[in-house]
Amino acid sequence: MDETDHSEMKEMEENSTEEAPSEENPAEPNPTEEAPAEQSEVEQEPAEQKSRKPVVAGNWKMFKTRDEAQDTVRELVGLVGNIQTVDTIVCPPFTALSAVEEVLAGSIVELGAQNVHWKDEGPFTGEVSVAMLADGGCRYVIIGHSERRHYFHESDEVIQDKLERVFSSELVPILCIGESLEAREADRVEEVILGQLERALRELTDPQTSRIIIAYEPVWAIGTGRTATPEIAEKVHFLIRNWLSDHCSTGIADQVRILYGGSVSPENASQLMAQENIDGFLVGGASLDAQSFAKIVQQSS
Numbered sequence: 001m002d003e004t005d006h007s008e009m010k011e012m013e014e015n016s017t018e019e020a021p022s023e024e025n026p027a028e029p030n031p032t033e034e035a036p037a038e039q040s041e042v043e044q045e046p047a048e049q050k051s052r053k054p055v056v057a058g059n060w061k062m063f064k065t066r067d068e069a070q071d072t073v074r075e076l077v078g079l080v081g082n083i084q085t086v087d088t089i090v091c092p093p094f095t096a097l098s099a100v101e102e103v104l105a106g107s108i109v110e111l112g113a114q115n116v117h118w119k120d121e122g123p124f125t126g127e128v129s130v131a132m133l134a135d136g137g138c139r140y141v142i143i144g145h146s147e148r149r150h151y152f153h154e155s156d157e158v159i160q161d162k163l164e165r166v167f168s169s170e171l172v173p174i175l176c177i178g179e180s181l182e183a184r185e186a187d188r189v190e191e192v193i194l195g196q197l198e199r200a201l202r203e204l205t206d207p208q209t210s211r212i213i214i215a216y217e218p219v220w221a222i223g224t225g226r227t228a229t230p231e232i233a234e235k236v237h238f239l240i241r242n243w244l245s246d247h248c249s250t251g252i253a254d255q256v257r258i259l260y261g262g263s264v265s266p267e268n269a270s271q272l273m274a275q276e277n278i279d280g281f282l283v284g285g286a287s288l289d290a291q292s293f294a295k296i297v298q299q300s301s
């Protein structure tokens, strides 16, 4: 990362009065807070047609009862049910999966889960297996979200095991990686991102890697209203794609969809989406509201 990144970061920091999240203290999600529109030198342009189909996934975290979940997806399907050019995914909490599946039946909006265990079955109180998710109608599963890494102490080894298990099924993993604010300020973005990538993917075969969706989510941007500027995000997405090209093949690098996550909103989605290597979003807070999530999907199409 060069000097410019740091000055952009500093600017974002100075404009914010909130406490910075860190590996020790990631930000609490605050879905009701509007993310401020980011100042950026990038012109607001409609997303260019890319060869990779965009993905927009909503991570609902620990929000919504079954009724609330059904109301939200009913509204969402009404708003984006015709958008065939984007893979739109919702990831409700486990308890609402079947309720959401009922509403999604026959629609193009797909279902994902937020977590999965790395074993097929067994005495693991409170855990859910790959087969259970597939049985519950899920096609996708989020792996290694920074909140799982931090609050539930998921190591890179655990994430690797989960990925391996997911690949024994038809589920598609959405692998999250991202650096803390400390790492960014210490100029360690490349080391952290490529380290997480290498440790997660090293046991995978090329066909497995080509199926994966990667979400770059800088920890300091999650739930804070501080989005990475399009330039900051694009640099890391480029880094990830380059790594895939060097360690797998250019074909795989061209194919893998790399999402950005961290305070994505209807205000910043199109600028981010205009970047060459950003193929969509993993959205937290803004996905809880059907209207704002739909706007993000529309801007990604």
Ligand code: PGA
Binding pocket: 029, 030, 031, 059, 217, 221, 222, 223, 224, 225, 261, 262, 263, 264, 282, 283, 284, 285, 286
């Ligand atoms: P956010 O969350 O959009 O609320 O920042 C993103 C995520 O945690 O995936």
